[in-house]
């Protein structure tokens with residue numbers, strides 16, 4: 001084989017396989033487990049969905065043991081955010097990943113998610129990996145809502161007050177809220 005033909009063969013196959021790995025579907029075998037530190041949530045018949053940006057890429061229901069299967073084709077999403085929700089369970093972010101190691105992955109999630117803290121003991125948001133917009137959720141019957149009026153006269157309501165995020169008792173078991181991503185975990 002002539003050198004230039006050989007090189008172009010490598011180039012073409014790299015292109016082909018590189019492209020292939022981006023567009024092939026990912027099969028996920030998932031397991032939702034109770035967080036040993038907070039076993040108040042149940043794991044059966046939860047809705048699990050994965051979002052890339054604002055788009056829902058796939059959705060599934062867990063079985064009696066908290067197992068589920070999901071399949072979708074990653075495109076150029078910056079991250080893949082796994083959420084779960086159910087009766088009395090708020091929409092929780094259970095994991096955020098930027099890439100998958102292979103086309104078939106097995107993943108274990110906890111509800112509520114295991115909380116990670118930095119060296120200073122501050123809670124890290126699983127999505128933005130930062131701590132500065134994370135608020136602890138305070139549950140109550142009549143959650144506080146603070147009215148903000150902007151200079152242009154627009155009124156918005158915020159549930160953040162004195163460093164806590166206020167939420168109704170009806171939904172649980174999220175422990176924290178990130179105001180940057182508008183997610184609970």
Ligand SMILES: [Zn+2]
Pocket residue numbers: 125126127128129130133178179180181
């Ligand atoms: Zn965040």
